[in-house]
Ligand SMILES: NC(=O)c1ccc[n+]([C@@H]2O[C@H](COP(=O)([O-])OP(=O)(O)OC[C@H]3O[C@@H](n4cnc5c(N)ncnc54)[C@H](O)[C@@H]3O)[C@@H](O)[C@H]2O)c1
């Protein structure tokens with residue numbers, strides 16, 4: 645029987661454990677706190693995924709060594725800011741042939757690196773052959789309830805991506821493969837910034853037009869940055885791009901969107917984050933993306949305004965005014981960053 649170790653015991657770790665346990669795999673979750681491990685072992689993660697009865701194939705432990713011992717697959721399901729530390733602690737305890745999956749949607753705040761780059765720094769470049777990023781439109785609350793969902797497994801090694809595809813593929817959890825690790829990582833991380841923004845717009849009482857504009861123009865700037873960093877443009881039209889952007893910007897399950905709504909209604913950043921009670925990845929990601937945009941020489945006006953609201957006391961209404969009063973633009977040129985001849989498009 646395949647043993648899967650989950651480093652993390654939050655909402656996403658628990659939902660993914662359910663997908664695998666429903667396929668008769670043994671899943672052991674690592675939790676920092678004994679109280680959370682106890683809840684999971686009693687059959688419900690009432691702190692992070694309330695109302696869903698867990699499968700008997702799922703157990704939890706606080707001893708990392710026991711969790712990782714002899715696991716053929718290790719899933720890192722913790723917020724991005726603790727990935728490096730937990731990888732360093734886990735690596736000596738992981739089987740040398742284990743497949744490593746990372747499901748975090750964020751970037752490394754201190755180095756601006758993508759998480760696969762952090763992994764390569766700590767585990768070695770060769771270990772990227774057994775590393776997969778699992779991403780796409782997938783709220784834990786819905787996966788936990790076995791609602792049809794489609795995601796993407798990205799790896800530089802097709803065989804490893806296919807192994808993870810086979811591992812998770814089930815009647816209500818469909819997995820596509822994609823070789824574009826850069827695009828899948830950036831799509832998953834950067835959409836959280838736009839979800840904060842659409843949340844702010846909702847909190848201000850704006851309508852569907854505003855949300856659609858922000859999502860579309862948000863995707864344009866995500867694509868621009870991603871392309872400049874080596875991503876495939878098509879990835880942003882896929883599950884890890886527009887798919888995840890849609891689900892995060894429109895759902896009340898989204899922690900990023902809910903945080904944005906509270907900011908739009910007038911709460912401070914600290915108050916809004918505290919009200920969500922789970923990780924709000926987009927806050928740190930906004931800081932990283934703001935710096936990446938400068939480094940890459942890419943215009944990211946929405947990210948810039950959200951950054952000013954989160955960290956420089958700009959009011960949400962001023963941010964909207966700033967965005968709406970930018971200079972006139974040609975839409976296609978805004979996406980490609982190049983010169984587009986008008987006549988070519990008539
Ligand atoms: N929840 C979802 O629907 C969902 C879906 C796809 C991807 N993700 C991504 O998965 C990652 C994890 O999110 P989540 O939703 O499970 O978060 P969560 O807030 O539900 O749980 C986070 C878990 O990490 C633990 N944790 C927090 N800080 C820690 C630290 N310093 N050291 C060790 N453990 C720590 C918490 O105790 C908790 O068990 C995030 O990057 C998120 O973007 C989440």
Ligand SMILES: O=P(O)(O)OC[C@H](O)CO
Nearest residue numbers: 780781782897898899900
């Ligand atoms: O709750 P959020 O905002 O972290 O979003 C969860 C997932 O990333 C949606 O795919």
